[in-house]
Amino acid sequence: MNLFHIQSTLQGINWTTSFLENNFIGIAWAGIGDLEREPPEEWKQQLIQRYGIGEAELTQVLETLHTFVYIMQDGDYVLVDDDEWTYVGDLGDYFYDDSNGTRAETICHRRGVTWLGRIPLMELNDKVRALRSHHSIIAKFEHPISQAQLDPWLSVTRMKTDKEGSHFAVRVDEGTMKEALEVLKEALHSEDADLRVRAAAAILQYAKS
Template sequence: MNLFHIQSTLRGINWTASFLENNFIGIAWPGIGDLEHEPPEEWKHQLIQRYGIGEMELTQVLETLHMFVYIMQDGDYVLVDDAEWTYVGDLGDYFYDDSNGTGEESLCHRRGVTWLGRIPLMELNDKVQALRNQHSIIAKFEHPISQAQLDPWLSVNSETTKEDSHSSVRVDEDTVKEALDVLKEALHSEEADLRVRAAAAILQYAKS
């Protein structure tokens, strides 16, 4: 698993709120097509043809596109900032979305994100601060992800802890058997709705 930081202000537009609300991250350079279905040479051709950018900028853009499409992977972590917080997300797959057009204000190159938690900027350690301070649109954390020390802030961990604590409370076997007997009797009820609910409860128990 890798960790990345992505800039959320692109072409003068701050996308942080949209990223968080709509569960995605994205990068600019719309209108060059679905990058998964085109070779990098075609990326270069489209960028020159559509945007007329110079060789130095072209190299940087191609590196960003390659990072976003191929280096980032489903299950990696990503950080996005606002003025007070860094938000930690679990990345999904790359997809291309031009449903809102391909104008320069659009972000067509996207990855889904499940947001896991947020961390006050002042609480980030030096290694993560250095990651955030890189000027590239996407920066990769060049240390084992454990050294980012993100886990204490992630809500998924607290939810797991809650589930673990609840799972320690067990119903004794005799009570479970009595409850199943009641449900079995309800299967033969004259009320169709009761029969359906009893069947669903038994099937749910069988899956657990």
Template sequence: MNLFHIQSTLQGIDWTSSFLENNFIGIGWPATGDLEHGSAEEWKEQLVQRYRLGETELSDVMDTLYTFVYIMQDGDYVLVSDKDWTYVGDMGDYFYDDSNGTEGESICHRRGVTWLGRIPLAELNDKVLALVSHDSIIAKFEHPIAQAKLEPWVSITSSTTTGDNHSSARVDEGTVQEALNVLKKALQSEEADLRIRAAVAILQYAKS
């Protein structure tokens, strides 16, 4: 599992609220069309035809598109920041959404996100602060994800409702305690992904 930061101000528009409220992240350059249905050469041709990009900027945009479509993966974590908080999300697959048109300010290249928590900027460690301060539209955390120390801030809000007949499983207290003990042991695992998922499960149980 990898960790990324993505800029939420694109073409001068702050998309942070939209990303959080509508559970997605995205990038611009909509005129390229669906990036999964074209080659890199076709992306480049569309960028040259539709956008006035210098050679260096064109190379940067190509790298951004490639990262968004092929380097980011379902299950990776992504950070989005505003002036006070950094928000942690679990990413889904890439999709192309041109339902609002393909004008310059449209965000058609998207990934769904399940938002898991938020961290005050003042609480970020130096490595994560360097990530969210990066100038690139998309930046990858170049350290083991355990060094991001996201566990205390990550949780999942239960979507069940009080009146739902399926909102809680009928499990005896002994089994619940045994499962919690397994999760607590998993918190000490050498695998960062396992530790994070164990922390999520425990926090979810605590909120239920």
């Protein structure tokens, strides 16, 4: 499993709300066709003809397209941001959607996302902050995903939508979670075998959630 960060402001439009509400992420350069059906050489020709992209920018754009279609995989994690939060999602497959047209400001190249939770920006560790600050439209986390330290947040947060459609996270107080885990750890050393088994099962369930 890999972790990616994707910029959500494309062609001057901030897509974060749309990504969250409609459960997808996407990249620009609409109108060059379904990237899974066209060879990379055709991508190049379409980018030049439709957008007039020069050689200096072309290599970077082609790399972004390749990453989005072929490097990202179903089951990888992705991060998008707003001014206060980083949102964590589980990626689905690539698909091409030109139902809203192929104007430059539309998003045709998409991947479905199941949003798992959100993390305050101030709580991100240095490695994830470095990922977020990368200049690329899509940046890959170059460490084991465990070093992103996302799991403690995802296990106690789930994306919800209120009646007005706003996204928020339901979260158990972190201090309470730590206290509960300490209790379970102490129970692992109990003389009661049944209690030890239940404590171990609870910790394993927490780790998987």
